[in-house]
Amino acid sequence: MRRRAFLKTAGTGLLALSSRVRRALAAGEPIRIGLLSPLTGVIAAGGRELVDGFNLYWDQVGRKAGGREIEVVVEDDASNPNTALQKARRLVEQRNVHMLVGDILANTGLAVAEYVKGNGVPYFIPVIAADDLTQRKRIPNVIRIAGYSASQSTRPLADYALKHGVRKVITVSQDYTFGHEQCGGFCQIFTEGGGAVLQQIWHPLNTPDFSPYLPQIQSLNPDAVFAMETGADGSRFIQQWANFGLKDKIRLFTSMNATDQSIIRTLGPEAEGVLSAGHFCEGRDDAANKKFVADYEKAFGKLPSIYAFSHYSGAMWLAQAFEAIGGKVEDRPRFLEAVRKIKLSASPLGREVSLDKYGNPVYDIYIRKVARRADGKLWNVPVEVYQGVSQFWKYDPEQYMKQPPYSREFQGIKKA
Amino acid sequence: MSMLAFNALNGVTFAALLFVVASGFTLIFGLMRIVNLAHGALYLTGGYIGLTVATRTGSFFVGAAAAAAAIAVVGFLTDTCLLRFVKGHDLRQVLLALGVALVLNDLALIVWGGDTFTVPVPPALQGPLQIGALAYPKYRLFVLAVSVLIFIGLWLVLHRTRLGALIRAGVDDLEMVDAMGVDIKRVFIYTFMFGSALAGLGGTLGGAFLSLYPSADVEILVFSLAVVIIGGRGSLVGAAAGSLLVGMLATFGQVWFPELAYFVIFGPMAILLAFRPLGLFGRAA
Amino acid sequence: MKRSAAAVLAAALLSVPLVLPGYKTSLATEMLIFAALAMSIDILAGYAGRTSLGHGALFGVAAYVVLYHVTVAGGDPWVAALLGIAAATVVATIFAVLAIRASGVYFLLITLALGMIVWGICQRWTSVTGGENGLRGAVRPAAVAGPAAFYYFVLAATALMAFGMWRFVHSPFGLTLRGIRASESRMRSLGYDVSLHLFVGFVVSGFFAGAAGVLYAFFNSFASPATVALAQSVEGLLMVIVGGVGTLVGGLVGSVAIITLQNFVSYHTERWSLVLGLVFIVTMIFAPEGLVGRARILLARHAARVREP
Secondary structure (H helix, E strand, O other), X not given: OHHHXXXXXXXXXXXXXXXXXXXXXXXOOOEEEEEEEOOOOOOHHHHHHHHHHHHHHHHHOOOEEOOEEEEEEEEEOOOOHHHHHHHHHHHHHHOOOOEEEEOOOHHHHHHHHHHHHHXXXXXXXXXXXXXXXXXXOOOOOEEOOOOOOOOOOHHHHHHHHHHOOOOEEEEEEEOOHHHHHHHHHHHXXXXXXXXXXXXXXEEOOOOOOOOOOHHHHHHHOOOEEEEEOOHHHHHHHHHHHHHOOOOOOOEEEEOOOOOOXXXXXXXXXXXXXXXXXXXXXXXXXXXXXXXXXXXXXXXXXXXXXXXXXXXXXXXXXXXXXXXXXOOOOOOHHHHHHHHHHOOEOOEOOEOOEOEOOOOOEOEEXXXXXXXXXXXXXXXXXXXXXXXXXXXXXXXXXXXHOOOOOOOOOOOOOOOO | OHHHHHHHHHHHHHHHHXXXXXHHHHHXXXXXXXXXXXXXXHHHHHHHHHHHHHHHHOOHHHHHHHHHHHHHHHHHHHHHHHHHHHOOOHHHHHHHHHHHHHHHHHHHHHHHOOOOEOOOOOHHHOOEEEEOOEEEEXXXXXXXXXXXXXXXXXXXXXXXXXXXXXXXXXXXOHHHHHHOXXXXXXXXXXHHHHHHHHHHHHHHHHHOOOOEOOOHHHHHHHHHHHHHHHHOOOOHHHHHHHHHHHHHHHHHHHHHOHHHOXXXXXXXXXXXXXXXXOOOOOOOO | OHHHHHHHHHHHHHHHHHHOOOHHHHHHHHHHHHHHHHHHXXXXXXXXXXXXXXXXXXXXXXXXXXXXXXXXXXXXXXHHHHHHHHHHHHHHHHHHHHHOOOOHHHHHHHHHHHHHHHHHHHHXXXXXXXXXXXXXXXXXXXXXXXXXXXXXXHHHHHXXXXXXXXXXXXXXXXXXXXXXXXXXXXXXXXXXXXXXXXXXXXXXXXXXXXXXHHHHHHHHOEEOHHHHOHHHHHHHHHHHHHHOOOOOHHHHHHHHHHHHHHHHHHHHOOOHHHHXXXXXXXXXXXXXXXXXHHHHHHHHHHHHHHHOO
16 A cells, blocks of 8 residues: 555656756755754753754855755754654655754654655664664665764774773663664674673663662773763763772773763863774864864854764765755655765765765774863864774674674673 | 662762752642642752852852852742742642743753753862772762751751741641731742752752753652652651652662662652552641 | 534534645644543543643553554554553553542642653563654554545544543533532532542543544554653643633643644744743633633623623
């Protein structure tokens, strides 16, 4: 029933397409981009930056690409999947956007992805990192431009830890898909490389108090702790870790979210020296990166977080795609094809970035350390780089996808 | 054994913060019969104000004092400008307070943004204190000390001053007090201001080790509700006992039953409401 | 007077997909679904005098059961609908047993606590509820898949439910509930089993909230902890209050008002929370009887004045 309706719509669509496109171009109709972002709710800070980063790029290029004006329509998803779905519907059905971009929390992204599965609207996700959206459950019109998959950057971190004498690790993580996937990536590489995961601590989101876990960790005497935290949990974990005196006793590795600017810019010495891995490193000495960081700092008075960075790069990606097809975004198959073929260079992402066969970018992943800049602000500087890391690490994709997706039960841990 | 002691200390220090916040809540609920659903928003706003003042002046204590004072003013305005229109209508008061909570929360988001902030702690209170084999954060012990002082202070006010006697009498039998010709309106306003000030102070105290972020208000409100329901409306000892119970349940529940994180608090709360709505130490209205 | 108003309303509702096609039809569908939820809350709040902050949980439980049955268990949507309503009714029974002895603010708090327990379960029981991510998948029955067809289906269902609720509150049982709202002690002294009446009232109210939840599941094809959260109960309650507690039709008025406002506000700004809070405050101070309640007062005054000379 669905398929028939879709084919019918597609058929009529194609027929109407050429005349519509001609009319649209002739009338100078803008390209409307529906930007979904959590401007209120638990991840409001990131949501604000997402919008700022996206708009910064368009402002810099005069709000034009591919010969058409660019109109960005922003809707708040309130950090809540029900609202995200409602707003996605409104953007597509009432505001007639040509594509959807954005969202931060995985559950909001999954809800919107399910919606666009049914109607073919392109949905671009520079931050939604749910592994399976570009693996086992990929949707043709959901593309992770300038984005990453959760387990992608924690694997090099595990490798780095092994290389630097860490043999026993404990993981502390927020108990939801993003946490499971980041930890899974870490644990699989760590145990396959001969390390041992002594324990995995899972806690609900918005845990005010990590103190119950800290004596447990201390008594097990690991070489290092990998903490997968985002948002307020990340801030609190890093502080409580230091307050309880563990900072100098056990090495701390975290997810890139925990050492993201959105967290460390309000922290102090407790955050210094914390190691994480990510494709974005604001302290990196690279021309395009430095320019972006400087521009952002000038416009908004703070260093950019991953949310700003991803959407700035995402906007750049889209702009190049618009150029490649002369602005004809109504021609969806061609548009999506163009997006998939982009090789993004001269972006803050660094090396030329392109998507792998499954729709996820391949990056250089930096092992980053939190350090103080000359003016006293905290930022991440690279201490090592892993080049050309894909979402599958060194595994063969088809083989890899045969193993179940990471979850609480399956963490890729290799039995000794 | 020491892990048990460590977690017990965690539970007690968390309970200490809860007490500071919940004591204000129970006073307002007890005397004025108002379930102040804006109490969490007062906590958060107080925390943000304390943060800003402490950062600007470089003094945590000035920040805390400013927070308490500012939120007392907010409380005064809420009571005299808004709540007076719905006096006597229990449910309308609750829903009005809910409206105030939503407004304050969004205003705070506009002013301070959504980043996670931590109130800066004076260097003397930073870092751990070595207690034998245990290293325990000095600041949390400080919060414990402060809450004990507040308990003593509140007890003295309630049992050794005229205002306190009026409040206690009002909690027990409001009509009687009113009939005796006491200017009950003034007592109400003072109580509301005082309760709000405690929330604001709690925000600064809590903001230093639990941090401040957009949903912190709902979280602390939920805890305060649990404390006051379990401890009993209008009872200081009830607030202390409730805080201790909830603090311990939250801490040990997190370690032993992480799956049941919410149950551990709402379960006892629902059961008490069903079978002993007055709580452990509450008196019938 | 009432007859012609009802006819106009019916005509307006029937013509929506023709006059306001596309997105506006789905908006109207949403208004009807939430009107049903609001009315179910009104049964207790308006007629039995018990204001609940837990009906969002009942609504959401039904939605979850429908999603689960169709997407996980591979069942039939209509069977899922029945299961959803049944589940909500069962949960309402549990809520009722625990909440019945309380009244006023304590009733509010206990339903709040129970709602939060349901939320906690949905949040943590990942293997069944999908946890944070919720459950998603196409669950709308094929027969009513298109937007116009679905709108008429929801319209018919809501009209049926509204009729059912109307009959309930105007039945002798419903009159007893109103007596309880007016004075519990009097009803008790007259020999009525107050607890039993309230219990049945709660369960019936939960039944209708569940039915609304089933419609929501069909509409949304998605359920997450946000569907059972406190915010959902609060929004439903606000619709009842803005529309008019104890008027039943106030549920529809409130739903239309709030959803329209929400649509309008979020077009211009993300400050919906602020606006919602102000609506609460203003309504409580200036129009606690709601729009319908206010209209009735004004009409009565007008009628009195007309009769005067």
